[in-house]
Amino acid sequence: MHPMPTYADSSEDRAKSAAKIIKSPANYKICQGCDSIVLMKAHTCPNCASYRFEDSMAAVIRQARRERRSVVPADLK
Ligand SMILES: [Zn+2]
Numbered sequence: 001m002h003p004m005p006t007y008a009d010s011s012e013d014r015a016k017s018a019a020k021i022i023k024s025p026a027n028y029k030i031c032q033g034c035d036s037i038v039l040m041k042a043h044t045c046p047n048c049a050s051y052r053f054e055d056s057m058a059a060v061i062r063q064a065r066r067e068r069r070s071v072v073p074a075d076l077k
Pocket residue numbers: 031032033034035036045046047048049050
């Protein structure tokens with residue numbers, strides 16, 4: 001593993017990273033400060049420096065799906 005930002009710049013990369021998160025939600029958690037999805041091993045949020053996280057897999061999946069929908073409107077049927 002190497003440190004990489006969860007969010008990439010292009011929408012295609014964001015959709016890909018959302019799919020990856022949904023496949024292995026145990027590797028991620030949600031920042032309670034800004035709702036970013038961050039790597040489980042992160043001690044503070046790279047986005048807002050918060051140290052409070054929601055680490056339930058259900059919450060991670062829900063948040064990843066929300067991200068993906070906002071990026072890929074075609075998913076909305
Ligand atoms: Zn944050």
